Amino acid sequence: xxxxxxxxxxxxxxxxxxxxxxxxxxxxxxxxxxxxxxxxxxxxxxxxxxxxxxxxxxxxxxxxxxxxxxxxxxxxxxxxxxxxxxxxxxxxxxxxxxxxxxxxxxxxxxxxxxxxxxxxxxxxxxxxxxxxxxxxxxxxxxxxxxxxxxxxxxxxxxxxxxxxxxxxxxxxxxxxxxxxxxxxxxxxxxxxxxxxxxxxxxxxxxxxxxxxxxxxxxxxxxxxxxxxxxxxxxxxxxxxxxxxxxxxxxxxxxxxxxxxxxxxxxxxxxxxxxxxxxxxxxxxxxxxxxxxxxxxxxxxxxxxxxxxxxxxxxxxxxxxxxxxxxxxxxxxxxxxxxxxxxxxxxxxxxxxxxxxxxxxxxxxxxxxxxxxxxxxxxxxxxxxxxxxxxxxxxxxxxxxxxx
Ligand SMILES: Nc1nc2c(c(=O)[nH]1)N[C@H]1C(S)=C(S)[C@@H](COP(=O)(O)O)O[C@H]1N2
Ligand SMILES: [Mo]
Numbered sequence: 001x002x003x004x005x006x007x008x009x010x011x012x013x014x015x016x017x018x019x020x021x022x023x024x025x026x027x028x029x030x031x032x033x034x035x036x037x038x039x040x041x042x043x044x045x046x047x048x049x050x051x052x053x054x055x056x057x058x059x060x061x062x063x064x065x066x067x068x069x070x071x072x073x074x075x076x077x078x079x080x081x082x083x084x085x086x087x088x089x090x091x092x093x094x095x096x097x098x099x100x101x102x103x104x105x106x107x108x109x110x111x112x113x114x115x116x117x118x119x120x121x122x123x124x125x126x127x128x129x130x131x132x133x134x135x136x137x138x139x140x141x142x143x144x145x146x147x148x149x150x151x152x153x154x155x156x157x158x159x160x161x162x163x164x165x166x167x168x169x170x171x172x173x174x175x176x177x178x179x180x181x182x183x184x185x186x187x188x189x190x191x192x193x194x195x196x197x198x199x200x201x202x203x204x205x206x207x208x209x210x211x212x213x214x215x216x217x218x219x220x221x222x223x224x225x226x227x228x229x230x231x232x233x234x235x236x237x238x239x240x241x242x243x244x245x246x247x248x249x250x251x252x253x254x255x256x257x258x259x260x261x262x263x264x265x266x267x268x269x270x271x272x273x274x275x276x277x278x279x280x281x282x283x284x285x286x287x288x289x290x291x292x293x294x295x296x297x298x299x300x301x302x303x304x305x306x307x308x309x310x311x312x313x314x315x316x317x318x319x320x321x322x323x324x325x326x327x328x329x330x331x332x333x334x335x336x337x338x339x340x341x342x343x344x345x346x347x348x349x350x351x352x353x354x355x356x357x358x359x360x361x362x363x364x365x366x367x368x369x370x371x372x373x374x375x376x377x378x379x380x381x382x383x384x385x386x387x388x389x390x391x392x393x394x395x396x397x398x399x400x401x402x403x
Contacts, residue, residue, distance in 0.1 A: 047094060050090050059084065064155070069085050079350075087163055093194065103116045106258045110182050110187075113179065115178060126169055127174070132244045134163060136155075139160075140396070143383070154388060159294065159296040162296075164317075169221045185213045185261065187260075189209070191208035191252065192255065194254050209249055209252065221241070222239050222240070240255060273388070281386060291317075293317075293320075293379050295316040296315055297314040298313045301398065305403070311357075313353070316353065325338065329370075330366075330368075367397075368397055368398065
């Protein structure tokens with residue numbers, strides 16, 4: 001077998017993985033045009049489960065092909081979310097990709113010439129490390145229903161669709177410059193190698209979403225390491241984008257190709273999904289880009305706490321910059337007091353905070369935290385509704401029982 005031919009589908013060695021698996025498209029024969037598309041081709045096989053890593057119930061709440069981090073599992077952790085508990089959001093399932101045969105292809109009208117990089121090329125270009133939060137646009141969605149009585153369809157996240165990792169890789173800018181990005185390029189569309197996404201019988205193709213060239217040239221990384229380890233399969237091995245401040249969907253995993261265009265690009269992931277529709281939004285919806293301000297307690301949802309003085313811990317973050325103030329209320333929003341916060345030196349990550357609390361006695365309480373970021377944006381009492389339930393930014397009412 002020609003190892004340099006990335007168009008060949010590796011035979012599924014696991015017998016249970018082949019019948020009916022989503023990657024059973026036969027490899028094109030020599031000289032035969034690629035049927036699906038020219039650039040994104042399967043270079044691996046489909047595992048047995050949509051998520052490969054273990055999902056122990058003390059670390060995750062699982063919603064189908066998606067797993068959210070339990071906030072109590074962040075208690076005692078440093079700045080980074082360890083890989084074993086970092087949330088996973090998959091539209092279909094984690095593909096197992098053979099890095100030897102993998103290529104990252106750059107193409108399009110906005111480049112002087114197409115470029116193909118091997119995994120080795122990418123590693124040798126690796127020069128950048130950054131601590132960056134990735135948060136799903138749908139994080140907090142279930143709270144539209146439970147707190148505001150306006151349910152929205154989709155993954156019913158509580159607040160565990162967020163994590164911070166130390167990413168290492170190549171600035172996207174470096175790779176775009178290698179390929180000779182032209183002055184009139186406007187959009188950059190990364191595309192994943194996971195199976196095409198089919199919803200209600202409609203095949204939307206592979207997960208892809210355009211980014212303006214200005215953002216692509218600014219602070220976006222092509223990451224191949226996560227917290228000092230090779231990128232795990234669930235998080236995009238061999239390479240993914242990391243787009244600071246933007247909704248997680250921008251950070252395309254299992255990168256296969258990147259189109260650079262001199263005309264605006266669209267995909268269902270910025271026209272149909274991951275767009276703000278509903279009251280207060282334009283007729284055709286408004287674009288969804290930067291994430292807002294959020295706060296979470298490092299507590300189980302519903303928590304049982306002992307009586308007496310104790311220190312509560314939590315984290316607050318914003319896609320727009322550093323969080324500069326956090327306030328906590330333990331009486332349903334009647335009174336607020338400042339939490340002790342450790343403001344990070346750089347934006348893009350969360351602020352860790354603590355709050356000393358002495359419950360007045362046994363019983364049920366609602367804990368609330370609200371943060372303000374360096375742009376002055378503060379979490380509102382209620383989040384603005386949008387029909388797909390993105391960007392729940394309201395103050396979250398965390399139920400606890402003191403015994
Ligand atoms: N190729 C591909 N990239 C993807 C996705 C996907 O399903 N396929 N999911 C996106 C979404 S919606 C989010 S929130 C992040 C989640 O990254 P994680 O699974 O590493 O936490 O990946 C994004 N990148
Ligand atoms: Mo997401």
